[in-house]
Amino acid sequence: MITLEMKQPRRRRGRWLWARQRIVAIFSYRYDAHLVPDLLANLDAIVDGWIAYDDRSADAVFSNEPQRRRALIAAAYEAGADWLLAIDPDERLEDAVASRIGQLTSGSRRNAWGFRLREMYTPASYRIDGVWGQKMQHRLFPAYHPDLSRSQGLHEAWFPEDLRFKLRDSGLNLYHLKMIEPKRRVARRDLYNHLDPEQRLQQIGYDYLTDESGAVLEAIPAGRDYFPTHVDDGRLWMAEVSADRRS
Numbered sequence: 001m002i003t004l005e006m007k008q009p010r011r012r013r014g015r016w017l018w019a020r021q022r023i024v025a026i027f028s029y030r031y032d033a034h035l036v037p038d039l040l041a042n043l044d045a046i047v048d049g050w051i052a053y054d055d056r057s058a059d060a061v062f063s064n065e066p067q068r069r070r071a072l073i074a075a076a077y078e079a080g081a082d083w084l085l086a087i088d089p090d091e092r093l094e095d096a097v098a099s100r101i102g103q104l105t106s107g108s109r110r111n112a113w114g115f116r117l118r119e120m121y122t123p124a125s126y127r128i129d130g131v132w133g134q135k136m137q138h139r140l141f142p143a144y145h146p147d148l149s150r151s152q153g154l155h156e157a158w159f160p161e162d163l164r165f166k167l168r169d170s171g172l173n174l175y176h177l178k179m180i181e182p183k184r185r186v187a188r189r190d191l192y193n194h195l196d197p198e199q200r201l202q203q204i205g206y207d208y209l210t211d212e213s214g215a216v217l218e219a220i221p222a223g224r225d226y227f228p229t230h231v232d233d234g235r236l237w238m239a240e241v242s243a244d245r246r247s
Contacts, residue, residue, distance in 0.1 A: 002052070024081035024085070026084055046097050083140060094175065094224050112167055148162075188238065
């Protein structure tokens with residue numbers, strides 16, 4: 001089920017005026033539905049509305065991700081979105097995005113803006129050694145017709161390469177909360193090994209998700225916090241599958 005909520009635009013002399021191009025957040029939820037209220041609080045000063053896909057009626061352990069994404073892109077396109085911000089319930093943008101969003105979306109409609117993906121190991125610190133400090137996700141991009149969607153599987157971008165968006169670095173952080181709880185690190189590894197046992201969709205594989213050798217954590221710098229403050233509940237937030245380990 002798709003849910004749409006748009007903020008009321010400002011009105012002047014009988015005309016509806018938007019302070020900037022219309023930015024719509026898109027996300028789906030299932031095992032992490034209880035995280036959505038804090039996600040919406042985080043996005044309130046950033047977007048003009050949001051579209052959510054309620055996946056709680058799915059039967060499979062992990063439902064068709066390309067299908068969910070295409071449905072969200074189609075709904076946003078029909079709603080007249082200019083820009084899309086793709087996000088998950090267990091993610092939070094740093095507060096500074098609210099003051100920068102207008103600048104990011106006022107330029108070329110060919111840009112896709114990237115955020116530094118910070119894998120949180122505590123509510124206030126993230127891992128930076130090796131691959132952990134290099135992760136980036138391009139989640140803010142121009143809306144496009146759903147017929148152009150080409151996504152076929154896990155881990156792919158939210159937009160097809162043939163749209164030729166220019167990949168840009170916003171310099172801003174996207175905080176991922178799922179890795180805070182150790183048992184979620186194990187469950188995440190096992191889920192992806194179950195879904196992609198031959199590691200065809202991610203060359204690095206998934207065992208690294210639980211390898212803490214040489215781990216280096218960095219505290220969120222002053223002025224780069226996120227809202228609201230996260231208090232971890234210790235729940236799993238995802239499907240639990242039996243570990244499918246290779247010999």
